[in-house]
Amino acid sequence: MDPIVIGMIGVAIMIVLLVLGVPIAFAMAVVGIGGTAMVAGLPQTLSQVTLVTWDKGTDFIIVCIPLFIFMGQLTATTGIAADLYQFLQRWMGRMRGGLGIASVFACGGFGAVTGSSVACVATMGTIVYPEMKRYGYDPRLATGVLAASGTLGILIPPSLAFAFYGTLTDTSIAALFIAGIVPGIITMLIFAGIVWVRCLINPALGPIGPSFTWQEKFASLRGILPIAIIFALVIGTLYGGVCTPTEASAIGAAGVVIVSLVMRRLTWANLRKALWETGLVSAFIFAIIVGGYLISRFLAITQVTDLLVNYVTVLNPSKLQFIGFMVVMYLVLGAILDVFGMTILTLPFIFPITTALGIDPIWLGVFIVIMTEVALITPPVGVNVFVMRGIATDVPMGQIFRGVMPFLVGEFVLIGLLVAFPAIATWLPQMMK
Template structure:
């Protein structure tokens, strides 16, 4: 059997395993190692596996993954998220749709220290949903806004997905972090504009809330200072070259622990719980990343990548046409696969092709994250939707999907703007 046939057969088996519910890491590892055995023999498969797991598993850059996760988990136990929402609600609540807009800004702020979409929705949803209900906000709008805004956790740095992409493609994680700032802020502005339009056309869906006293607003703004200081420290230090993203992750953990201690909001129990959550999730992510490298080796030895480049060349597509094709591909995959599976299945093939087209790899990393955001809020998988439903079980999945659809259109608008004006993502990097 020809190597390229083995390669495509292996990919088909991997997709079947993932759709059948086999954990992604096991599906990737099984196909990767099994495929290398068929192409190069058992000895080479064992050698390749050992090299990948040792070399990539000890990659200094990967230390940033558990460290940023630990920072987010500790922050979750220190009340930073609640303080941030109070500050944005007191400032923006008096405007049409102000409380929903405050939730968008709150998600963006918490996402800036959690790096996780699911953690952002889970944390902010528990804080915001009762407030939206209290002030008579439309539940579809509120749940939709929170589900969509939660995706900002993987775009606004530090982002676990950007770290994953950077490690997978050997691109600068610092540059990827910086490139995510402007698209993240653009998404926040467009989400807020959408809420204002909805609230203006249907005031009963998003009424303004009573304006708090100036002193209360000032105090709440002071509560938001720790998260702003932490974000400025991380991104400012990386941008100015004071420290690397990996070093920034360690400094960030020290910073959030320091805040927890001086505010007396971080207990030993909370610290133990944060460490347990970090270890569990990190083990899962590391296994997926390392198994992904095995699959990449398998793809390399079968010659699939060059075959796909030749196929795309034969189609005679231009760069914009190619982006349209892969956008449709990601929309389809996003309906059935989670974010990490999407990246593992596509990046090893698509990345060499985008280099062939001369597309900037940093821009492409931001593009992929925005497409991943859409995958998190589209049916039938839409992980953020299910997280939101677990927080607010009285709102059906169909109502949440209905509420999130306008925000999906906004995300597609962001994709179009990024494609038409790549400088949006690259302005701060260049």
């Protein structure tokens, strides 16, 4: 059978497996191994599986993934994230919608140490939603702003999504982290603006919060110090070129442990929980990475990737046309796949085409992460919405989805800005050189 036909059949089988709910790593590995065996023979395939598993499992750069996960998990379990919100609440709570605005910046701050969207919304949702409910916030606004702001966890560095993308494409992870800073700040400002405007139009959505004395406000400043120290350790060493991403992740993880010890927050229970969650998430990501490389090699030897790249090249689309295609594609895939699944499934096809079109790989990484942000709050899957529903059990799922819609519009505004002004993503990384 023609290798290209085998490749097409393999892609079709993988799509069917994904629709049936088969885990993405397993689906890619099965198709990658089975398809390669049909083309190259079983002995060569088994040798390749061993080589890929060993090569990727021992890649030094991948060590940063579990270290960043551990950093975020320990920050959550030791209560450092709660201190950050308390600081923001005391300074912003008296504004209309102040608790909602505080939650946006709290998610951004926590995103600076966690790197995970789900962890961000789960942690901040548990801390913030009871407070917003207590002060009479509209349930749709309260749940919507938390579900949407949780997406900042994969945009604000250090980001697992950027580390994942950089690993797959051999793009500088340090540059990707730095590239996420400006879009992350713009996202926070857009989301905070949405909350402020909505509460200005309808004050009942976000009543004025509690008042605090100046002494209490200044006392809360210590709540922002741990996050600021950890962020400075990681991003400062990366931006200054002092450390590699792996070294920076080790410094960040050690920094969280030291800060937790100084604050007397570190217990054996907290440490065990953080290590256990780190192991689970890391194993999931590593399985996807190995499965992704297996399917990528299968598509390469069957020449499916080359066929698609040549076809698109013949069509000669403009950059804007292809970006429009990617927006639609990621919206569709977001209905059935998670962040890592979307990234690893599309990159073997997308990356060669964007390279041929002259699209900056750093810009592409930021674009893909923002599109996965959109997928996290878009029905029917909307992982962040489901996590928020588990916290706000009194709010129907439909109400939460309606609550995130204004923020979904804000995400598309950000995408428009990114397309119109690519320097939003590329300016800071270029300053590193």
